[in-house]
Amino acid sequence: MTGRRIARVLIDSPLPQLDRLFDYAIPDELATAAVPGVRVRVPLRTAGRVVDGYIVETVEADDSGEVEDSPPRPLSELDAVVSSVAVLPARLYALARRVADRAAGSASDILRLAIPKRMVRVEKAWCAGDPPSAAPVTAAAAAWARAELQDFPGLADALTDGRRIAVDAPPVPVELPSGETTGRWATLLAAAAAHVLAAGRSVVVVVPDHRDLDSVAAALEGLIPASALVRDDADQSGPARYGAYLRRLADAPCVVIGNRSAVYAPVHDLGLVAIWDDGDPLLAEPLSPGVHARDAALVRQELDGGALLLLGHTRTTDVERLVTVGWVRDLAARRRVSPRVVLSPPDARGARIPSAAWAAARSALADGPVLVQVARPGYAPALVCADCRRPARCPHCTGPLRARRPGATPECAWCGRAATGWTCGNCGSDKVRMASSGSERTADELGRAFPGVRIVVADGAHAVLRVDARPALVIATRGAEPIADGGYRAVLLLDGERMLMSEDLRIGESCLRWWSNAAALARPGAPVHLAGVVGPVARALATWSQPAYARGELAERAPLRMPPAVRVAAIEGVPTAVASALSTLREAVPALPEDAVVGPVAVGDDSAVHRALVRFEYAQGRAVAESLRASVVHAALTSRRSAHERGPRARNTLKVRLDVLEPEL
Known part of the structure; x- marks a missing residue:
């Protein structure tokens, strides 16, 4: 007798205690549609309602209904499969999980940035159409890209070999074949994208704002096939953005240009992630868990391979630290150009x-x-x-x-x-x-x-x-x-x-x-x-x-222990929750120096909210993030009022943010 299939679901919820996979039994009527990556509706017993989620994986249960590595327990069934399109590929979930763990955040918060809202008409039209095919780069365009990259000795080989590189863009305007003027940085990014696409691999280019997007798009015009260029712009309409996301899910390689959330684009066979002007504050995500596009790109390059190109007219201290420790290689231009x-x-x-x-x-x-x-x-x-x-x-x-x-x-x-x-x-x-x-x-x-x-x-x-x-x-x-x-x-x-x-x-x-x-x-x-x-x-x-x-x-900054020489976490909440989080952190990471914690102090005139800073080395990042995340979950669970208690439900009493750019109490 064959056992039932079990779906492991990530629930789309901001509650930190729900940031894990939940097991649900797959009913017979949904056996065909319930595959990894699809959107589903599932019952949540603790809340007494049905919530949205994604199937991350499916496993087989034995005849008794038990799942390997899971305790025996009765399972609720999936309520519905919302769509047959697998919008959460395994590579995207792995990236979201790793980025969230590094920032002591929730994977669902990352996926909320990466996956647009579903548009039914766009999805039906996409499913009814033919899947996109690989559009080759012309020989002339590939030759131009190689020649353009020759201004930086070793750049073409670094892109092909999947290395991490930092390049100072030449500070000169250039004229495109269309007669339009743009920065030399845009043509350099276009050449790098065309070079990688010509090898049959996808490219993700992340820039701060719409003006930079227009410059890169103009530099790519006529260089790569129009069908291979996918724009991820916050100013796009909902249908346009969802259609672009579905194109990124296809197996055909493409070039994605977009703002900070484009760093998570789940493209086929990633060959290059390029970040332009990483010092721009627009690349710092304001929403929880507040991961900078540069940090997400570093994590993605480590997971998915491919090259990482950090380009700018200036060098941030964050990138310079990576160059100093040897994690990123500095590539100089053949001929120095300066205004x-x-x-x-x-x-x-x-x-x-x-x-x-x-x-x-x-x-x-x-x-x-x-x-x-x-x-x-x-x-x-x-x-x-x-x-x-x-x-x-x-x-x-x-x-x-x-x-x-x-x-x-x-x-x-x-x-x-x-x-x-x-x-x-x-x-x-x-x-x-x-x-x-x-x-x-x-x-x-x-x-x-x-x-x-x-x-x-x-x-x-x-x-x-x-x-x-x-x-x-x-x-x-x-x-x-x-x-x-x-x-x-x-x-x-x-x-x-x-x-x-x-x-x-x-x-x-x-x-x-x-x-x-x-x-x-x-x-x-x-x-x-x-x-x-x-x-x-x-x-x-x-x-x-x-x-x-x-x-x-x-x-x-190094002797002062200020970022980016060290990482800094900000802990904010009621005094008891902050004190408990700091005590737990000391026990979990005993190697933290005595002066690692600054504060806590009252936030403004509100003595009910305290804030503390924790300075720690990069090697301690995983242990610190795990400890602080556990404290956030504990605070969220203990702040819930019991069923017999009256009055409004208590709000979350602890907030944590890692990699604070401007530490202040």
Whole structure:
């Protein structure tokens, strides 16, 4: 007599205590449809309801109904198979499980990022159509890709052999066959993708935002078959995104380009994962368990093989640490290319734009557009008392006051209320003055200084992706700089000292990345003026030695035990739960040094919530993650009210996050 088949199901739930596989009996009517990877509905006895899940694997039970390595017990049956499409392949579950375990999180949280919501019509159309076939790369495209990669000796072999490599992108704009201008980094990624696809393997390219996606897509146009290019964009409609996901599940190789969640794309025979500009905060996942795309890519490369390419105009300390320990190999270009950076010291008269930068902008405007990078959007992002210089605060919520235009009534940046009749709480004055210049105020000032010159503002409120080659002053906030046809004839980097005043641990890295990305938009030979900044960051930009700066930062953080020299976990919750988690951690990882734990302290003014930081070595990561995860599950179970208890159900009393980028109590 043949035993029954058992389905092991991962339940789609945010509850940490449900982050494991549950066994369910497969009824006879679902025996054919219940295969690994499909969506199912299953009963959850503890909740008294039916929930969603995925079949991870199926096993055979013996005649008594017992499963090997499982205790004998009665099993509930699957309620329904939602779809016949196996949307969770084994390789994706293995990746989600490994990434979640590293971050002390739940696999279902990772899968929620990776697998889009089901679209029935799209799925039916996909099942009715013919499966995609492999689309070969033309010989001409493959030859172009090999030639393009020759600028970096050993890069083509490293991609073929599946190595981990870090490359500094040449900071120059290039013109595509279509006549469109893009960064050299995009054509380098396109060449790497075409080279790997020509070998019959899939590629995943992860970039921060939609503008980078457009650049990579433009560089790939005409280079690889259109049927092999799959876009994973957060701006896509639900049907489009689900259709793209189904294409990634096919056995035919493809090139996936997308945002941070694309790192989990379950492609066939992965040959390359490429990350562009890993220092961009958009690649840090804000949702639990908060895994950075770079870290997920490292885990995936170790699991699935293939090459890992970390590309950027700057080098983050995270990547430099990997290079230092030998986990990632640094590949240098055959010929060093760098922009012409001019350091303009602070003006003795206190002018915002030094005279040399003024002269460079005036000269460059005769030939084409000039980029002016500023720190903030708006007109006057901050106001101060005209008499005592204290920051002007809203009388209702104490938020900072701002001005949208000269002479306008100040309004609060937080609550939006107009501060009519405002008076200073320190000196009683009713007058304010502008303490900073945003993008709009800078445009107003430069418009008066350069009459007749076209002014373009690019910031969060004014999205500008490209500008033509006609003379113009382009005032852009950091990260919002549009691409100019043929490159900018000059670049002015303003407000550098103000940017560096931030208390963020990585502010030096961030400023260097903002300035380097803006400098890379300049035409070869065009001047790049950094105004009013001196020190290591300015020297790194002027000498274009970003890896050396990252090494220096890493060396300074090591004795202080700050990331990424060590890993940092943040534990937050009620005092008893935090104390219990720290005590359990000490027992589980006795090798932790005495100063490993910082805190706990009360969060803000709320004494009911405490927060602690734990600093630990990378070799201790697995033990720390397992201990903290066990504490989260224990806290979740003990916080549940009993059936006879009245009142609202207690919320989860403990939260844990690993690899905190900006540790603060």
